[in-house]
Amino acid sequence: MTKIPNPQLPALPDAITYGLYGYGWIGHLDEGWEAKAAWGRDGWDLGAWPYVIVAVFDDATAEVHAYATYVEGGINIKAYTTAEERDASIDEVAAFYWRNYNSGPEDLAPEGQPLAPHHRGPFSWSRLKVQTTQQRSQS
Template sequence: MSTTTMSHSLTADTAEAVTAPVLPADTTAGDGYDWMDTLEGTAWSVLPNWGSEGWDAGSWPYIILAVARTRDGNGELFGYGTYVEGDTSTYWFRSQDACFKAISAEVFFHWTSGQSDGPDNLPATAAGLPAKDRKPNPGWTD
């Protein structure tokens, strides 16, 4: 059974209005682990790691990334969302490459701030990461 709720949004890369699955808000009395349970039956799934070596994509239970992929009348949509200590945000993209670029910037921020484990010797910017570290871990399927 799907409990997907749709919302109106603008894509971050093309600025077009789309209707896409909403990332559930934190309505639990628990922590991020409890919030992850609310993704069950929705279009969203948790993204545990990122890059060639599968470094942390967040810092559970405080920082959690989730991803979704859907289709509308104009083609595919790629989304990522964040849960940060109970606050959620959602971003949609028409292009998977643009979505991966945004996720890379998000995880890079958490790696450089020491909030999650990432590669050693990080470059100055997320764009400076090797291409193999600006996409999902090869063991993760989307």
């Protein structure tokens, strides 16, 4: 198992045990961790599966919100007291891979510029539907 920086987080599978490909790692995530494939309003790729995977964890009661980034067998874990702080950090991870793998939004701001609101935060179908409906009603 991978060493966890916060004792309230469930263990993560050791990447070496499951090889360099992330699908095996995803399959062994403990309860509470969830791999996220999409980010931002429109659900752009998050990471570069199976080589780069982001998994999130939320325990609002314990005020622990974390994410783990799996990169070709290496794992980096960051924990925060709020989901908003965690998600802001994931925004930067998403933007890095969008820029370097050309897999993100066409209107992505250049490096060093702030992300647009629709590029930030977790993807959900309800978020996409609400924002798309609002845009249509404003046109």
